[in-house]
Amino acid sequence: MKILVIGAGNMGLTYAEGMTTSALLGKKKLKIYDTDPKKITKLKEEGIFDVYNNLNDCLPFSDIVFIAVKPYHCDSLFSEMKPLIKQEQIFVSLMAGVTIQSIQDGLDAKKVVRAMPNLPAKVGKGVTSYTASKEVSKVELMSIRHFLDSTGTSIHVETETFIDASTGISGSGPAYVFYFMQSMLEAALKMGFSDYDSKVLVSNTFEGAIELFNQSNLSPEGWIDKVASKGGTTQAAIDSMEDNNVKELIKDAAYAAFDRAVELGKEK
Numbered sequence: 001m002k003i004l005v006i007g008a009g010n011m012g013l014t015y016a017e018g019m020t021t022s023a024l025l026g027k028k029k030l031k032i033y034d035t036d037p038k039k040i041t042k043l044k045e046e047g048i049f050d051v052y053n054n055l056n057d058c059l060p061f062s063d064i065v066f067i068a069v070k071p072y073h074c075d076s077l078f079s080e081m082k083p084l085i086k087q088e089q090i091f092v093s094l095m096a097g098v099t100i101q102s103i104q105d106g107l108d109a110k111k112v113v114r115a116m117p118n119l120p121a122k123v124g125k126g127v128t129s130y131t132a133s134k135e136v137s138k139v140e141l142m143s144i145r146h147f148l149d150s151t152g153t154s155i156h157v158e159t160e161t162f163i164d165a166s167t168g169i170s171g172s173g174p175a176y177v178f179y180f181m182q183s184m185l186e187a188a189l190k191m192g193f194s195d196y197d198s199k200v201l202v203s204n205t206f207e208g209a210i211e212l213f214n215q216s217n218l219s220p221e222g223w224i225d226k227v228a229s230k231g232g233t234t235q236a237a238i239d240s241m242e243d244n245n246v247k248e249l250i251k252d253a254a255y256a257a258f259d260r261a262v263e264l265g266k267e268k
């Protein structure tokens with residue numbers, strides 16, 4: 001199977017790297033296309049992919065095309081792609097907000113999958129939600145899922161609303177976790193710990209808590225109860241967060257990302 005990734009940025013390159021391990025590629029190298037000359041030179045030197053800076057040389061010779069440019073670049077990209085595409089090709093968009101209908105219209109194509117990945121795909125721990133146009137067959141969707149799973153795990157959702165919703169939870173989600181980590185790092189530094197010790201304290205706290213959560217059926221609230229002693233230190237911290245409405249603010253933030261995904265689809 002011949003795979004092309006368009007856009008060698010954070011997400012495109014991450015996905016491309018994950019998919020190189022796929023058995024469905026056979027002996028073929030994955031193709032990657034970008035417009036940035038510096039990226040092209042670097043990728044060619046690395047030799048992992050077949051690297052292109054001209055769509056004519058790669059797009060017509062690909063079965064599945066992953067699109068990973070910023071949403072505001074997609075219209076000009078679609079006009080360049082349109083004369084080169086074939087109806088049997090499958091287009092998998094990783095772009096936030098951009099709807100299946102607008103991809104079909106922009107490319108004059110039928111087989112479109114919309115997927116929302118996240119950056120932990122870099123370490124094989126990504127989660128991707130996906131849905132497809134009715135023209136993508138079950139067998140084709142199984143192949144697509146195989147590629148999505150090469151970067152972690154995936155869930156099929158019935159409607160595009162769930163793609164926009166998952167953008168607010170998992171697509172943007174790693175940034176919320178890093179925001180929390182940054183706050184704890186800054187607190188540790190303020191308390192006088194070194195950079196190194198702050199990092200060890202914070203990263204192991206996150207890793208350990210996630211491991212506990214994954215290895216049990218207990219909810220996060222259940223685990224909070226196990227950490228917090230009555231009248232103790234944890235309760236003081238949780239009370240402070242509750243007094244400041246932190247939980248509601250985090251929910252609002254997830255909805256802000258969800259709403260922005262919907263808005264991006266209308267803007268582009």
Ligand SMILES: NC(=O)C1=CN([C@@H]2O[C@H](COP(=O)(O)OP(=O)(O)OC[C@H]3O[C@@H](n4cnc5c(N)ncnc54)[C@H](OP(=O)(O)O)[C@@H]3O)[C@@H](O)[C@H]2O)C=CC1
Nearest residue numbers: 007008009010011034035036068069070071073077095096
């Ligand atoms: N980053 C993330 O965590 C996630 C991103 N996404 C989605 O992935 C997409 C890409 O995001 P991200 O990787 O962060 O963005 P980047 O800016 O890192 O990557 C986009 C790449 O595409 C290149 N590019 C721009 N226009 C074209 C074109 N016409 N043809 C080929 N390549 C082009 C850019 O080059 P140049 O730099 O020169 O413009 C850049 O190398 C977005 O639509 C985003 O919504 C989805 C989930 C998570």
Ligand SMILES: O=C(O)[C@@H]1CCC=N1
Nearest residue numbers: 095096167171172173
């Ligand atoms: O911030 C963004 O728009 C993209 C989509 C999800 C994560 N990054």
